[in-house]
Amino acid sequence: MAHTKLTDNVQLPDSANPSKLFITLGAVGVIASLIGVVVNYEQFLHSYLTSFTFFMSISLASMFLVMIHHITRSSWGITLRRIPETFSSYIWVFALLFIPILIGMGSLYGWTQEQSGWFYQELREYKSPYLNEPFFIIRNIIYFAVWSFLGYKLYKNSIEMDKTGDWGIDSTLRKISAPGIFFFGFTVSFASFDWIMSLRFDWFSTMFGVYYFAMSFQLVFAVLILMVLFLRNKGLLLNTIAKPHIRDLGGWLFAFSVFYTYIAFGQFFLIYYANIPEATLFFYYRLEGSYQYMLYFTLFGRFVIPFILLLNKPSKGNYKVLKFVSVLIVVSHIVELYWLIMPSLHDSFTFHWLDIATFFALAGIFFALFFTYFKKQNMVPINDPKLAESLNKH
Amino acid sequence: MDHNNAENKKVFAVLAEFENPGKLMKAAKLVSRAGYAKFDAHSPFPIHGMDDAMGLKESKLGWIVLSHALVGFSGGLALQVWASTYAYPINIGGRPFMNLPAFVPVTFELTILLSAFAAVFGMLFLNNLPKHHNSIFNSDNFNRVTDDKFFICVETDDPLYNEEETEKFFQDCGCVSYEKVYE
Numbered sequence: 001m002a003h004t005k006l007t008d009n010v011q012l013p014d015s016a017n018p019s020k021l022f023i024t025l026g027a028v029g030v031i032a033s034l035i036g037v038v039v040n041y042e043q044f045l046h047s048y049l050t051s052f053t054f055f056m057s058i059s060l061a062s063m064f065l066v067m068i069h070h071i072t073r074s075s076w077g078i079t080l081r082r083i084p085e086t087f088s089s090y091i092w093v094f095a096l097l098f099i100p101i102l103i104g105m106g107s108l109y110g111w112t113q114e115q116s117g118w119f120y121q122e123l124r125e126y127k128s129p130y131l132n133e134p135f136f137i138i139r140n141i142i143y144f145a146v147w148s149f150l151g152y153k154l155y156k157n158s159i160e161m162d163k164t165g166d167w168g169i170d171s172t173l174r175k176i177s178a179p180g181i182f183f184f185g186f187t188v189s190f191a192s193f194d195w196i197m198s199l200r201f202d203w204f205s206t207m208f209g210v211y212y213f214a215m216s217f218q219l220v221f222a223v224l225i226l227m228v229l230f231l232r233n234k235g236l237l238l239n240t241i242a243k244p245h246i247r248d249l250g251g252w253l254f255a256f257s258v259f260y261t262y263i264a265f266g267q268f269f270l271i272y273y274a275n276i277p278e279a280t281l282f283f284y285y286r287l288e289g290s291y292q293y294m295l296y297f298t299l300f301g302r303f304v305i306p307f308i309l310l311l312n313k314p315s316k317g318n319y320k321v322l323k324f325v326s327v328l329i330v331v332s333h334i335v336e337l338y339w340l341i342m343p344s345l346h347d348s349f350t351f352h353w354l355d356i357a358t359f360f361a362l363a364g365i366f367f368a369l370f371f372t373y374f375k376k377q378n379m380v381p382i383n384d385p386k387l388a389e390s391l392n393k394h
Numbered sequence: 395m396d397h398n399n400a401e402n403k404k405v406f407a408v409l410a411e412f413e414n415p416g417k418l419m420k421a422a423k424l425v426s427r428a429g430y431a432k433f434d435a436h437s438p439f440p441i442h443g444m445d446d447a448m449g450l451k452e453s454k455l456g457w458i459v460l461s462h463a464l465v466g467f468s469g470g471l472a473l474q475v476w477a478s479t480y481a482y483p484i485n486i487g488g489r490p491f492m493n494l495p496a497f498v499p500v501t502f503e504l505t506i507l508l509s510a511f512a513a514v515f516g517m518l519f520l521n522n523l524p525k526h527h528n529s530i531f532n533s534d535n536f537n538r539v540t541d542d543k544f545f546i547c548v549e550t551d552d553p554l555y556n557e558e559e560t561e562k563f564f565q566d567c568g569c570v571s572y573e574k575v576y577e
Contacts, residue, residue: 265498268495269495269498269499272495272496273496275487311460312456313452313456314452394442394443
């Protein structure tokens, strides 16, 4: 058999560490965003929420991937597991970065404000047991407490196994993951209700939690593929994360492109067919004018083009195809979040420099943290009991 | 009935037995490199990498499925467009006659239906199934292929087959036993 032992350098060398670049990017973004707070507060909040939900997508879906990996005792992705583990290890930082939204919720969410007209007054009254400011804050504290705890525990135990080589930790990780998935399901659903869906409190979709999850879980494979290709480009982990692993990521990306479309179309179709006025309003604003082109872009960028390109088996292992599709999906994810969030502020597509500034700020923080943590530890869980099996994959 | 005692019967194939999956795979590689075309490897369980070792080409099944999927897709869509815009237009809640979102489920279902049929029947067709009889079962030794034995068989129709040379070839490959299977 090919190679059952690690032959690659498992430390990220300084030459391949772009964290300085991201610190600069983040610093520029943060300063620009702070100017934006003064210049256009509402625009800042909406742009910030879009970027925030983008990076939370990566962290949360990474966490789910790691947990599902543990409880199914999978071996295929052991060699690349440290990447999603690291992504989800610093959700506590994003708990702090959620504070601007808590402060600004008075201007961001309609249900915090007095309404005019009896319909909206009564509706607000009716929904107030759930949609009220103290409960919103409490809920978000619970979400971030659960995620920070899970993400940190999964990361810490895995690092511990690197150091001690104690295989008993494998069962500890399973014990964290099984209830973890249970809590993850609830918290992610309600978080997406709170963050994005409640921007319009007259609209609701019970599928929205699954929808945000499906979006995120598709995205995470695109991000992982790009990350692995970045490492390969630097000549790292060439034999550790090899073609069979990348081909599997391509397979996942394909599968979850279809899953995402199924969920997204299911949500749209139910509302479209039932044709209940308060339910259709959401799509009414998003299928009119310039916003409709963003939807078409997402449809092609997240489903049609990836589906056609990845349908063929060899193309799932073709790095050029994978790179193109992954970039397309990442871009489509940003566009889709924008499409979900921005119509609550602008009636038609209005580009603002704060969209870029807040994205740079959070991208800088997110990836600077990632590469800092990634450098501190081994890039591969070197003492995992299933590592040999994963290396031997073909 | 004794299958092997038949002097006037034709030899259908030769069967070489190997000790374990590793040796089977090595032998399959050699057989395929030697240029044999009508050969097959048999084992109680699937062996990873065997396709490459046998030098098998990518299956054509995907193309069969794709063509049927496209027929299902365009057929389903065309049927609905024709029925609801031309043949029997009905006003449903003021929606347009040409109502693409509403056509998606049926189009999708027909695509899947024809793909599934193509996959199942295409697979049967490409495998020459159903087949009522295969002479290789005339070998009593071969019965244990579903249990713990590993075989490579070469059919005598193969242009490269030569009674002595093929036997010598398999002895060199390190087979445990070698036998002729009669029709």
